[in-house]
Amino acid sequence: MDSSISVTTDVVIFALRGDDLQVLLVKRKLQPFAHQWTIPGGHVIPHESLEDAAVRVLFEKTSVRDIHMEQLYTFGDVKRDPRGRTITVTYLALVPGPLAVEPGPDTDDTEWKSVYKLPEMGFDHANIVTYALKRLRYKLEYSAVGFRMLPPEFTLTQLQRAYETVLGQKLDKRNFRRRILQAIVIEQVNKRTSGEGRPAMLYRFRDDAVSEVKTRRLFP
Amino acid sequence: MDSSISVTTDVVIFALRGDDLQVLLVKRKLQPFAHQWTIPGGHVIPHESLEDAAVRVLFEKTSVRDIHMEQLYTFGDVKRDPRGRTITVTYLALVPGPLAVEPGPDTDDTEWKSVYKLPEMGFDHANIVTYALKRLRYKLEYSAVGFRMLPPEFTLTQLQRAYETVLGQKLDKRNFRRRILQAIVIEQVNKRTSGEGRPAMLYRFRDDAVSEVKTRRLFP
DNA sequence: GCCGCTTCGTGTCTTAGTGACGCTTTAGAG
DNA sequence: CTCTAAAGCGTCACTAAGACACGAAGCGGC
Numbered sequence: 106m107d108s109s110i111s112v113t114t115d116v117v118i119f120a121l122r123g124d125d126l127q128v129l130l131v132k133r134k135l136q137p138f139a140h141q142w143t144i145p146g147g148h149v150i151p152h153e154s155l156e157d158a159a160v161r162v163l164f165e166k167t168s169v170r171d172i173h174m175e176q177l178y179t180f181g182d183v184k185r186d187p188r189g190r191t192i193t194v195t196y197l198a199l200v201p202g203p204l205a206v207e208p209g210p211d212t213d214d215t216e217w218k219s220v221y222k223l224p225e226m227g228f229d230h231a232n233i234v235t236y237a238l239k240r241l242r243y244k245l246e247y248s249a250v251g252f253r254m255l256p257p258e259f260t261l262t263q264l265q266r267a268y269e270t271v272l273g274q275k276l277d278k279r280n281f282r283r284r285i286l287q288a289i290v291i292e293q294v295n296k297r298t299s300g301e302g303r304p305a306m307l308y309r310f311r312d313d314a315v316s317e318v319k320t321r322r323l324f325p
Numbered sequence: 326m327d328s329s330i331s332v333t334t335d336v337v338i339f340a341l342r343g344d345d346l347q348v349l350l351v352k353r354k355l356q357p358f359a360h361q362w363t364i365p366g367g368h369v370i371p372h373e374s375l376e377d378a379a380v381r382v383l384f385e386k387t388s389v390r391d392i393h394m395e396q397l398y399t400f401g402d403v404k405r406d407p408r409g410r411t412i413t414v415t416y417l418a419l420v421p422g423p424l425a426v427e428p429g430p431d432t433d434d435t436e437w438k439s440v441y442k443l444p445e446m447g448f449d450h451a452n453i454v455t456y457a458l459k460r461l462r463y464k465l466e467y468s469a470v471g472f473r474m475l476p477p478e479f480t481l482t483q484l485q486r487a488y489e490t491v492l493g494q495k496l497d498k499r500n501f502r503r504r505i506l507q508a509i510v511i512e513q514v515n516k517r518t519s520g521e522g523r524p525a526m527l528y529r530f531r532d533d534a535v536s537e538v539k540t541r542r543l544f545p
Numbered sequence: 546g547c548c549g550c551t552t553c554g555t556g557t558c559t560t561a562g563t564g565a566c567g568c569t570t571t572a573g574a575g
Numbered sequence: 576c577t578c579t580a581a582a583g584c585g586t587c588a589c590t591a592a593g594a595c596a597c598g599a600a601g602c603g604g605c
Contacts, residue, residue: 110332110371112412151330151410155401179399179414181375190371192332192414194399262553279555280593296601302552303600482582499584500564516572522581523571 111191114158115146115230117177117237118167120217121254122203126270127217128234129166129206130224134213137187138227142218144234146193159196166215167206173199173253177237185229197237199253221273245271249288252310260297260305261285331411334378335366335450337397337457338387340437341474342423346490347437348454349386349426350444354433357407358447362438364454366413379416386435387426393419393473397457405449417457419473441493465491469508472530480517480525481505 118129130142145166149158155176164170174196181192206215218224220238223231244250251267252259265281293307338349350362365386369378375396384390394416401412428435438444440458443451464470471487472479485501513527 109329110369112330112332149330149401149412152403154403155399155412176398178396179375181369181414183372183374192369192375194401194412260553277593277595278553279595282554284592298601299552300602302550302602303554304602305553480582497565498582499566502583504563518572519581520573522573522579523583524573525582 109190111186111189112149113146113191113193114149114155114162114196115144115193115233116159116162116166116174116196116198117144117234118163118198118200119220119237119241119254120200120203121267121270122217124266124270126220126238127203128220128223128237130216130218130226131166131209131212132214132216133227134211140213141227142224143227143230145215149194155194156196159194159198163196163198165209167200167204169200169204172201173250177233177240180229180233182229193233195233195237197240199241199250201254201256242272249285258293258295258307258309260307262305264308329410331406331409332369333366333411333413334369334375334382334416335364335413335453336379336382336386336394336416336418337364337454338383338418338420339440339457339461339474340420340423341487341490342437344486344490346440346458347423348440348443348457350436350438350446351386351429351432352434352436353447354431360433361447362444363447363450365435369414375414376416379414379418383416383418385429387420387424389420389424392421393470397453397460400449400453402449413453415453415457417460419461419470421474421476462492469505478513478515478527478529480527482525484528 120127120129129145131145132142133139145162147158147162147165149155153161156174159174159176160170163172163174177195177197179192179194183190185191185193203217206217208215220234223234225231226234241250245268251264251271254267254271255263261282262278264285265276265278268281269276293309295307296304297307298304340347340349349365351365352362353359365382367378367382367385369375373381376394379394379396380390383392383394397415397417399412399414403410405411405413423437426435426437440454443454445451446454461470465488471484471491474487474491475483481502482498484505485496485498488501489496513529515527516524517527518524
C-alpha cells in the first residue's frame with residue numbers, strides 16, 4: 106500500500122586490506138538500480154529491532170557477529186527510493202581484516218572496494234558511505250576504535266598503519282606510541298616471529314577498558 | 326495492517342529558563358500512556374522528509390521555525406509502542422529562551438520541565454531525553470551551539486550561565502571568555518542597561534561563522 | 546659465524562595550550 | 576557621595592603536543 110513507509114537498514118562495513126580502507130559493496134541484480142553497486146541492506150522485519158536487523162544483514166553478508174557496530178544516521182528523503190517512500194536506518198560496522206565474501210541470491214557480485222576509489226552507486230548510498238567515512242575518522246581521532254579492524258592480537262605498528270590508512274595521513278611513530286599507550290591498551294608477553302626485521306611485541310585490547318572512552322584528541 | 330512498521334518522529338526541545346535547563350513535554354490525552362508525559366511527536370507523512378516532519382512537529386508545539394535542529398538517534402525496539410511496531414526518528418532542537426506554549430488538541434497539557442527533575446514518562450521517552458541531554462553536553466564541550474538557546478544578542482555572562490546550566494558545573498569566568506573569544510563571536514557596540522551592576526557588552530553570533538565548528542574542547 | 550638487511554623500540558627539547566587565581570572599573574540606587 | 580553589584584581583565588605554572596635520529600633484535604645468505 107502506498108500510504109505507508111517502508112523501513113530498511115543498510116550497513117556500511119569497513120575493513121582494512123593492506124594499506125587500503127575498503128567497504129563491502131554488493132551489485133544489485135534487481136530493479137531499481139540493477140547492476141549498480143550498493144551497500145548491503147534489507148527490510149526491517151516487524152518482529153526484529155533495528156539493531157537486530159542490521160546484525161542480520163551483516164551476518165548474511167559476512168558471516169560475522171559480535172563485532173563493532175553502531176547506528177550511523179537515518180536517511181529519509183522522500184525520493185530516495187523510486188519504488189516508494191522508504192527510510193533507511195544505517196549502521197557502521199568494523200570487521201577485523203579482509204573477509205572472503207560470496208554474492209547472495211539477489212546480487213550479481215559482492216566485493217570489497219577502496220573508499221578512495223568508490224564506483225558509482227545506486228540510491229543515495231554514495232552519500233551514506235561518505236558520511237560513514239567522516240564519522241569513522243572522527244571517532245578515530247577522539248576515541249580508540251581502531252582495534253576493531255585488527256585481529257585480536259596486533260603490533261603497535263599494525264595499529265599505527267590502521268590509523269594512517271583510515272585517516273589518510275602519516276603519523277609520527279614515537280608520538281603515536283606515547284599517546285596510544287597513555288590510554289588503554291595492555292601489552293603481551295608474546296614475541297612475534299615476523300619473517301622480516303626485528304620481532305615486535307604483540308598487544309591486545311583490554312576487555313576491562315571501554316573502547317569508546319572519550320579521550321583528548323588522539324591525533325589532531 | 327500488522328505487517329508494516331509505523332514511522333514517527335519525536336523532538337526533544339530544550340530551552341533555558343533562568344538557571345534551569347528545561348525540556349518541552351506534553352501530557353497525552355489518548356491511550357496508550359494516557360495522562361502521562363511524553364516528548365512531542367507525530368507520524369511521518371509519506372510525502373514529507375524526516376527533517377520536514379520534525380520541523381512540523383516543532384512548529385506545531387512552539388510556533389518557531391529556523392532554529393537549531395539535528396537528528397539524534399532512531400529508536401526501534403520491537404515493544405516500544407504497545408499499539409504495534411513503531412520506530413521513531415528523534416531530533417534535538419534548541420530554542421532561544423522559554424516560550425509560551427499551548428496544549429494541542431490531543432494533549433491535556435504542555436509544559437516545560439526541568440531536565441534535572443523529570444517526571445515519569447510514557448513509551449521510552451525518558452531514555453530519549455537522557456540521550457539528548459548527553460548529546461547536548463557533548464556538543465557544548467566541543468562545538469559552539471550554546472548561542473542557540475539565547476536571544477540574538479547576549480552578554481558573555483549570559484552565555485557562560487547557559488553553558489554552566491547545561492553542563493551542570495561552574496566555569497571560570499576568565500578562562501571561559503578567553504576560550505569563547507578565541508573562537509567565533511563578534512562583539513557589539515551596544516551597552517546594556519541592567520538594573521544591577523555595571524553594564525555589560527552585548528555580543529551576537531557571527532553569521533559567517535559556522536556554529537558547528539569543531540574546536541578543541543572548549544570546556545573539559 | 547659474520548655481515549647486511551629490515552623492522553622494532555625508545556627520549557628530549559621546544560612550543561602551545563590549559564587551569565588556577567583577585568582586583569579594579571563602571572553604573573545605578575539611595 | 577557612597578554603597579552595591581556585576582563587568583572586565585593578565586599572569587604564571589604545568590601539561591600536552593610536535594619534531595626529530597639512532598641503537599637493538601632477529602633473519603637469511605654467504
